[in-house]
Amino acid sequence: MVTAGSATGTAGRNARTGKPAGLRGLVTALTAWLTRPLASFHLLLAVFGLLTVFGLVMVLSASSVDSFNQAGSSYSVFVHQLVYCAVGLVGFYLALRAPVWLLRRFSHVLLALCLLLLVLVLTPLGATASGAQSWFVVAGVSFQPVEPAKVALALWGAHVLVTKRALLGQYRHLLVPVVPAALLMFTLVVLQPDLGSTAILGIVLLALLWFAGAPLRLFAVMALGAVTGGVLLAVTAGYRMDRVVSFLNPGADPLGNGYHALQALYALADGGLFGKGLGQGWSKWEYLPNAHNDFIFAVIGEELGFIGCAMVLALYGTTAYVGMRIAARNTDPWIRLVAATLTTWMVAQAAINIGYVVGLLPVTGLPLPLISSGGSSVLTTMVVFGLLANFARHEPEAIAALRSLGPGRIGTLLRLPTPAPYRPPARKRPAKPPTSTKRPGSGPSRNGNSRSGTSQNSAAQTGRQSNRRGGSAGGARPGLRKQVTRGQASRTRTTGGHR
Template sequence: MKKTVILLVIVVIALVAVSIVMVYSTSAIYAEEKFQDERFFLKKSLFWVGISIGPFILCSFCNYRIFKYLSLFLMAVSMGLLLLTMFGPFGHTAGGATRWLRIGPIGFQPSELAKMAVIVYLADVLSRKQDTIKFFFKSLLFPSLLVCVILFLILQQPDLGTTALVALITLMMFLVAGIKLTYFFLSIAGGVMGLAVLILKFPYRMKRVIAFLDPFQDPQGSGFQIIQSFIALGSGGMYGVGLGEGKQKLFYLPEAHTDFIFAIIGEELGLLGTFCVTVLFFVFFICGVCIAYRCRDVFGKLLATGLVMAISVQAAINICVVTGMMPTKGIPLPFLSFGGTNLLVNFIATGVLINIALRGNDKVVDVKPVKKQRIKLIPGR
């Protein structure tokens, strides 16, 4: 298991190193234009990496089982922050969505904390209800409703991408916990129908789907971003045009240093660069699955499953969006895209995974209280 931990740490270090280099490469011109400081985003990235190291080390060495006692607290805090984002004075709107809380110079996304809170809460509840896990209405109805409240609040920002991601993580944790396949497939069917309604109800989402099917139908509108992404990926060829030499980041490709950083990696480092990044995420996924599989503690197994799914599925969605395999959605690439909250949460998740790898094989003994029995005294004995 120590080899898995070492490999996991190496993967994260490699991803963060690539992130620092590529964030500077993709954002320097934009930062100079907007903030008169080409290193603006580089400095912020280094700041958040420094901030994230402390929680990463703490979560790596403190017993992960402490999260069992914090699950409801984390859910309550997440709900409070999501409500504060929508109705409080600190909600920050950008791009038509109110997803950030901004207090002075510090801004963060409560939906990232909510994602972590849902994983911890479900791991706690599902591990405690193993005896009745097959009876959905008896054991899982209330937890499901509580998660739905979180999903509803995230959806109101609006943030359909994160909502779908958290819902998918929830379903995967239910499956690993041993829920009946009937309920699992019914949940998938319900989720697909709900997603279809949410897309059809809002014209801008429908435009994204149409742009996904045929981006050249509206090349200057809904299809613009994905077309620019295609140009970036196609320009890179096998080995790329060279680090810092990309053209699409020069105000052609929107969000080049955030959601579409993978496209610039393809342009500047080529197919070889994107392949290496994809391999790093695949190795991360395999390490996480091994940690979850080998963990003997049910809570640890479910927690590891949720955390590795959160990072791996998010990476897969981002890469699929950038390469035109899914409709455009604001899902950042874990560890690589510029963004403080996402980086911090990913570092914490990795720290917890390492902790589970180191402690998850410890023998966990559930001590059940012994029932008091009356002892009848037989006369003469």
């Protein structure tokens, strides 16, 4: 019999446990979805699409005033960004379809081409903007060669380290030729000068060595060298020292070197929790320079508030998770190293951009990946996402599912080829010794001389032949066989030739 009190108590318990049960159900459903074979691929596509669309919306909002002042139209920068995204989608698709073996085999060609472009950009062929000679301008379209150089260093460096993975315990094999090639690239970029891109190239090198298993003391030495080099570069150039001083005390020169940092902080403070509303920010009205490029995160904070900033952080956090998941679930060592390195590079660049906007790092001029306006950066980042999506389809479980169940809706729509399973290179077997006729159980000679072994084999064969012919046991030596023959002959002569 159920009383009213017990019914009320049961209802109360259901009411109290309803929310945790629903939360547990959501966590269970998410966990089950993540165990699906193509979960990494689908999650990466979702993050890529959200970052691209969100970036276009924020570029339109942040650049409207500047575009109208420069070109008489509020959509000038947005249209250029839309064209760059269209070209970037082509690069994303090509990277998604490219065979993995082809990317690895021609990584050295891509590295050599990027080094050549970094040399040519320092000649009169290169264009100067914002005090740095870092661009090629062709038919009004600018191109920055250091962006694809980051990808080339990751692809080629991973190829070298994986090829020499059995020898990486020795420093000369661990460091050569990856570190000298990276130092050459650093030098060419510093000469532009572009310290922000140099820092990203350094992160790519450190990620390669870290995920390849380099010892910790090597990173301590490299960190000390990086700090020493940074101090020397800051001391030798006045504008670099001014950036360091403005970072330490931006209020000392609020209308000069500290202007960018202070205006970014003001924009973030005005946004509050929920922001002023999309398109309603005041910082883009010439208060915050480069609002649609380097400091677009400040515009996000002003117009969308803390909620918008948290959403951006969540998207980059998801990018870090899915990139490392792809690296961990693959069996190809080259894919593992490249995926981890590219993920570290993108997330680190986002962290540096957000860090100098909120005042935690000096201003370096690095764009926010897939959100800031810019041609080379957007195109390269989309190619990187295409590579990661390609690697996600090469997970062993994904390959098994694609081969047994078909390409699926997305694979059919994009006409993606079925990836081939990874087959490790065949190990070279030691050369087989010459075929021996020794009896089973007989061991090698003590001196290991092949000739003595051959003579022993010949003696054994002769002994067996004597057993078959003369019936002697134990494999008698040839001299004993001659003695037995003479004895038989003497007995034959004694008995008159009769048995």
